Amino acid sequence: MKKIFQKKYGLTLLLSLVAISTLQNCERDDICAATTQTTPRLIIEFYDATDTDELLNVSRITVYRDGVFTDENGVTTEPTEASDKIITTYNDKDSYVFNVTSNKIALPLLVGAEGQPPITVRYVLEKDTNLRIEDDDPLTNSNIDIIEITYNTEFVYVSRACGYSSNFNNLGVQRITDSDQWITNIEIEETTQESIKDENTTHVRIYH
Amino acid sequence: MYASIIRSVILLLLFSTIALAQEEKKTVNDTLVFKQKYGLRIGTDISKLARTFLSDDYTGFELIGDYRLTKRIYIAGELGNEERVLESEVLHNTTKGSYFKAGIDMNFYQNWLDMENMIYGGIRIGASTFTQTLDRYTIYDTNNQYWDGRYTVEDSEEFSGLTALWTELQIGLKAEIFNNFFAGFNVQLKVLISDKAPGDYENLYVPGYNRTYDSSRFGGGYSFNLSYLVPIFKKDKIIIQEKEAEE
Numbered sequence: 001m002k003k004i005f006q007k008k009y010g011l012t013l014l015l016s017l018v019a020i021s022t023l024q025n026c027e028r029d030d031i032c033a034a035t036t037q038t039t040p041r042l043i044i045e046f047y048d049a050t051d052t053d054e055l056l057n058v059s060r061i062t063v064y065r066d067g068v069f070t071d072e073n074g075v076t077t078e079p080t081e082a083s084d085k086i087i088t089t090y091n092d093k094d095s096y097v098f099n100v101t102s103n104k105i106a107l108p109l110l111v112g113a114e115g116q117p118p119i120t121v122r123y124v125l126e127k128d129t130n131l132r133i134e135d136d137d138p139l140t141n142s143n144i145d146i147i148e149i150t151y152n153t154e155f156v157y158v159s160r161a162c163g164y165s166s167n168f169n170n171l172g173v174q175r176i177t178d179s180d181q182w183i184t185n186i187e188i189e190e191t192t193q194e195s196i197k198d199e200n201t202t203h204v205r206i207y208h
Numbered sequence: 209m210y211a212s213i214i215r216s217v218i219l220l221l222l223f224s225t226i227a228l229a230q231e232e233k234k235t236v237n238d239t240l241v242f243k244q245k246y247g248l249r250i251g252t253d254i255s256k257l258a259r260t261f262l263s264d265d266y267t268g269f270e271l272i273g274d275y276r277l278t279k280r281i282y283i284a285g286e287l288g289n290e291e292r293v294l295e296s297e298v299l300h301n302t303t304k305g306s307y308f309k310a311g312i313d314m315n316f317y318q319n320w321l322d323m324e325n326m327i328y329g330g331i332r333i334g335a336s337t338f339t340q341t342l343d344r345y346t347i348y349d350t351n352n353q354y355w356d357g358r359y360t361v362e363d364s365e366e367f368s369g370l371t372a373l374w375t376e377l378q379i380g381l382k383a384e385i386f387n388n389f390f391a392g393f394n395v396q397l398k399v400l401i402s403d404k405a406p407g408d409y410e411n412l413y414v415p416g417y418n419r420t421y422d423s424s425r426f427g428g429g430y431s432f433n434l435s436y437l438v439p440i441f442k443k444d445k446i447i448i449q450e451k452e453a454e455e
Contacts, residue, residue, distance in 0.1 A: 029422050032298075032348060039349035065354070087354060108351035111359040155347060155361065157408045159422050162348045163298025164361075 032162035039165040040199045041106035042149065043090070049184040049207040055103045058182075058208065062129040063087050063097040063105055066122035066146055078126075080133050099129040106199065111153055111166045118150045118170065127182045127208075145183045146176040147206075154195070168196040173204050182208050240447040242322040246276045249390065251435025256288070265293035268415075272433050274313060279445070284330055285310040290415035298346050299412070305338020307416030309376060322445070323384065326392075330378035334398070336416045339368040342409065367406035372414040374400045374427070388437040398427035 032038070048056035062079065064086045070076045079086060082098040089095050090106045097105055112119045125145050126132075132142040151168040158165050173186050185207040192203040253270040260267050270288035277283060286309040294301045311332035317325055346360045380394025398417050405411045413419050418429050 030296075034350075039347060039351070041351055084353070088351075108349075108354040110355045111347045111349055111352070113359075114361075155345075157410065158348065160296070160299065160410070160412055160420075161422075163296070164345050164347055166347050166349065166359075 029159075030161050032159070036158060036162050037165075037198045038158060038162055039109075039111060040168070040196055041108050042168070042171075042196065042204065043199055043202050044105050044107065044204045044206055045202045046103045047205050047207050052207060056208065057101050057103045058125075058127055059101050060099050060128050060130045060142075061097060061102060061105070062099055062124075062126040062142075063107070064124050066124050078132065099133065104202075107149070109149065109151065109168055114153050114155055116152070118152050118172075120148060120150045122146055122148050122176070125183070143180055143182045145178070145181055147183070147186065148174045148176055150174075151196075169194065171196060171203070184208055235450045238449045240321075240449060242445040242447070243442045244279075244322070244324065244445045245388070245437060245439040246443055247438045247440040249274050249276075249435045249437045251390070251392075251433050253286075253288075253431045253433050255430065255432040256290075265295065267291040270431070272431070272435060280315045282313040282315070282328075283310075284313045285332070286416070288416060292413045292415070294412050294419070298348055300343040300345070301412050302341045302343060303338055303411075303413040303415065304341075305336055305370075305415040307334060307336035307338075307414075309334040309416060311376070313378070317381075321447075325384060326380075326382040328378075328380060328382070330376075330380070330394075332376040332378065334372075334374045334376055334416050336372045336414050338370050338372075338415050339366060340370060340406065340409070340411065340413075341366045367409065370404050370406065370411060372400065372403035372411065372417055374398050374414075374417050376429075380431070382433075382435070388439065390435045390437065392431075392433045392435065394431050394433075396429040396431070398429065400425040400427065 046056055046058050048054040064079065068085045069079060079098065082096040084096075086096040086098050087105065087107060089097055089100070089102070090104050107123055110119055110121050123146065125147060127143045127145070129142050131137075131140045150170075150172040152170050154167040154169050155164045156167055157163075171188055171192065173188060175181065175183050175186055183206055187205045187207070189201065189203055189205065191201060196203055250271070250273045253272060256268040256270050260269070268288060268290035270286055272284075272286050274282040274284035286307075288308075289306045291302065291304045294303070309332040311330055313326070313328045313330040315326045315328045317327040319325060341364055343364045344360055344362050346358045349358060352358045375398070377397045378394045380392055382390045382392035385391050400414075400417065400420065403411050403414065403420075411420055414427075417427050420427065
């Protein structure tokens with residue numbers, strides 16, 4: 001009789017241990033952890049046009065997607081304060097790239113259907129924002145350059161909690177020409193030419 | 209007053225035990241014979257039936273059976289069919305398929321007289337073939353607010369010819385509630401041995417194994433079952449009792 005009980009308790013103990021560990025697994029498996037690499041942003045760094053290996057800050061830059069401040073009548077009201085229509089900084093989701101001096105930005109890309117045709121998005125990169133919003137001198141103003149980004153999406157499975165994320169392939173970045181440009185050249189890093197899978201490396205260099 | 213009563217009681221007890229000990233004990237073996245029914249027990253998991261009626265995202269049926277080999281050992285197995293819809297913020301998946309499990313149960317319960325109840329441990333090998341349909345999925349993008357929402361792929365994709373193999377440990381009980389009619393309960397611990405998953409996707413649910421986990425190969429399950437014993441033959445169960453011999 002004693003032996004039987006030992007056997008029974010042994011099994012019950014084993015089973016309850018497994019049940020506990022399974023419950024813990026539940027939590028870990030069903031929430032997509034913030035540390036999991038999912039859909040990446042496009043990481044851009046700004047370099048010095050004359051000394052091409054040196055990072056160079058862009059003074060008082062503001063970045064937002066083209067058209068976000070345009071209303072239904074086609075009137076564009078340029079932003080005078082930070083809002084969620086402006087992209088967040090590379091490493092802080094609570095602060096915005098509005099009138100800040102920085103050499104690194106991360107652009108969220110629009111996720112659309114896989115395959116052809118490629119997706120095109122435009123971003124406004126406004127340099128010297130302070131000249132527009134802080135001083136009243138009509139002769140000095142900020143300098144807006146627009147870049148156009150084209151790419152294809154590719155959906156890859158991550159996990160049951162995160163589902164699928166998107167990679168961005170066949171990246172192309174162009175500057176939209178205007179009369180007064182502060183961007184001199186745009187270069188896509190060789191390592192990311194094929195596909196953007198994560199935010200671990202810089203994808204695009206902008207020289208100015 | 210009380211003290212004297214207690215003292216006399218103690219004395220009485222002492223003497224009586226001595227008196228008993230002095231008595232010579234003679235024993236003989238008394239043999240009792242009970243008829244034990246052996247046969248095929250067939251039933252179904254009523255929890256699966258209940259979930260089929262109560263839950264929109266589950267349909268399932270399971271036949272259970274066991275055959276008594278010896279006093280303690282039973283050959284046992286389950287055969288079933290399940291359809292399970294799993295839905296989360298990012299995935300909507302339907303798994304459909306069949307499974308069978310085969311193994312043995314061992315009864316650890318020392319039955320009284322002619323009773324045939326079970327407290328048992330069982331081992332199984334389970335196998336399943338199934339189809340997974342990824343009905344729709346939403347791309348996980350933490351920056352989606354900036355572009356006004358997430359992108360959802362609505363084209364459903366079917367992955368067929370999927371298989372899985374696992375082992376299972378069961379602990380449970382079966383009690384005879386009417387003549388030849390049993391009610392039972394068990395819990396199941398499963399360890400996935402191998403599975404064939406679709407490329408660039410995974411098996412979220414395996415019929416018979418239940419849901420899978422990313423971080424381990426363990427799974428779990430339970431069963432509430434009703435079964436009927438078809439008696440095929442009877443064997444004698446011999447109980448030898450020591451009895452005091454009568455003079």
